[in-house]
Amino acid sequence: MHACRQSFANRHTPPRRVLWLLPCLLACVPGCRRSETESTSVASWRFAIEESPGSVQHAYATRFKRLIEERSGGRVEVTVYPYGALGTATHTIEQLNLGVLQFAMASPGSLGKFIPETQAFLLHFVLDEDERVNRRALRSPRLLEALDARYREKGLRLLSLFSEGEMAWTTRRLIRRPDDFRGVRMRVMTSPILFAAYAAYGASPIPLPYAETYSALQLRMVDGQVNPVFAIERQKFYEVTDWLIFPGHAHFVTSLAANKQFFDSLSPSDRQMVRDVTEELDAYIFELQQAFANERLADILRACGRRGKTLHLCGDLDGFLASLSAAERRELVQDNPLWSDEPPLTDEERARFRAASRKARTAYLQIGGTHAPEVLELLADEVSRARTAEALDPHPGE
Numbered sequence: 001m002h003a004c005r006q007s008f009a010n011r012h013t014p015p016r017r018v019l020w021l022l023p024c025l026l027a028c029v030p031g032c033r034r035s036e037t038e039s040t041s042v043a044s045w046r047f048a049i050e051e052s053p054g055s056v057q058h059a060y061a062t063r064f065k066r067l068i069e070e071r072s073g074g075r076v077e078v079t080v081y082p083y084g085a086l087g088t089a090t091h092t093i094e095q096l097n098l099g100v101l102q103f104a105m106a107s108p109g110s111l112g113k114f115i116p117e118t119q120a121f122l123l124h125f126v127l128d129e130d131e132r133v134n135r136r137a138l139r140s141p142r143l144l145e146a147l148d149a150r151y152r153e154k155g156l157r158l159l160s161l162f163s164e165g166e167m168a169w170t171t172r173r174l175i176r177r178p179d180d181f182r183g184v185r186m187r188v189m190t191s192p193i194l195f196a197a198y199a200a201y202g203a204s205p206i207p208l209p210y211a212e213t214y215s216a217l218q219l220r221m222v223d224g225q226v227n228p229v230f231a232i233e234r235q236k237f238y239e240v241t242d243w244l245i246f247p248g249h250a251h252f253v254t255s256l257a258a259n260k261q262f263f264d265s266l267s268p269s270d271r272q273m274v275r276d277v278t279e280e281l282d283a284y285i286f287e288l289q290q291a292f293a294n295e296r297l298a299d300i301l302r303a304c305g306r307r308g309k310t311l312h313l314c315g316d317l318d319g320f321l322a323s324l325s326a327a328e329r330r331e332l333v334q335d336n337p338l339w340s341d342e343p344p345l346t347d348e349e350r351a352r353f354r355a356a357s358r359k360a361r362t363a364y365l366q367i368g369g370t371h372a373p374e375v376l377e378l379l380a381d382e383v384s385r386a387r388t389a390e391a392l393d394p395h396p397g398e
């Protein structure tokens with residue numbers, strides 16, 4: 001943690017980080033060079049994501065690339081770097097700060113080490129269970145401006161916040177109450193607040209990079225992990241765990257960030273082009289992540305069927321069941337000998353998690369940065385306003 005803060009402040013680059021930067025710096029040289037005549041020059045924008053192809057972030061970045069290249073009339077070329085191409089999520093945040101990258105997806109689970117206030121999104125039972133409410137809250141100009149001030153301090157700009165879906169636990173045992181977490185080594189992203197959140201439930205949290213999670217589960221170095229369903233499908237975490245549990249405690253929020261110096265030096269029309277594209281993508285990604293949640297759960301069940309594996313489900317599956325055609329319902333549920341579901345956590349069971357999660361809130365206020373109280377209050381207020389607005393008008397105008 002401390003070392004990461006130092007690297008941002010001092011720009012002290014240990015040899016390992018230089019190795020990650022090398023391919024990018026080399027790729028950067030011709031991309032940055034303008035051709036002889038300004039009218040034919042092509043700007044090269046590099047955009048790193050924290051996920052692999054087939055993910056929410058990949059869908060976002062590929063559409064961003066298409067729209068920017070179209071709207072710039074070929075003046076701009078966007079290169080998308082999927083997870084792993086330039087190192088871990090922590091490496092790509094450092095590269096964004098250095099200006100080697102122009103854009104990157106920066107999730108609070110990784111970004112929290114650099115901008116601790118962003119970890120408010122990692123707290124449990126702060127966002128609503130209804131994704132439409134969260135979408136309204138995350139688009140709040142007040143919230144975006146308050147956080148952008150923190151991003152600017154670190155040489156970044158915040159362009160957008162959005163949810164990638166409801167978080168689910170994949171574990172080896174059923175977890176219905178905090179006590180069930182005792183002795184469970186839970187893989188978390190490398191954020192001190194996530195560590196505090198699972199420690200508060202009685203689990204033994206183990207911070208690990210995304211890429212190391214599957215093998216850690218396989219080798220039984222950890223017993224569980226937490227992610228949205230599409231990520232569980234992409235990373236095949238269901239292969240190496242037995243339960244898929246939807247506790248209704250959190251959503252995976254990410255941010256689209258730009259390098260500050262780069263973004264502030266764009267022409268007003270190019271900045272507006274980026275703003276228009278991110279605005280359009282917000283609606284696109286909202287629909288897509290909802291569709292992914294159901295489609296990928298069906299894919300997981302099919303994959304388990306092929307492997308003869310029972311994956312026990314625990315959660316409110318009404319939305320998923322409603323998304324299936326009659327034929328899919330027969331295939332995946334009625335005629336599926338491997339189908340196994342448990343009732344969702346009761347209100348009382350969830351209340352136990354809610355009560356335990358208060359400790360992590362206290363930890364956030366202590367270590368979430370100077371502006372943590374202001375950011376948490378603002379987020380809670382925006383969620384509450386969004387709930388009221390959603391109740392009054394369930395179909396916000398796009």
Ligand code: 6CS
Pocket residue numbers: 050051089107109164189209210226227228231252
């Ligand atoms: O769990 C993780 O580390 C990752 N999960 C998602 C859904 N996106 C990126 C992040 O690094």
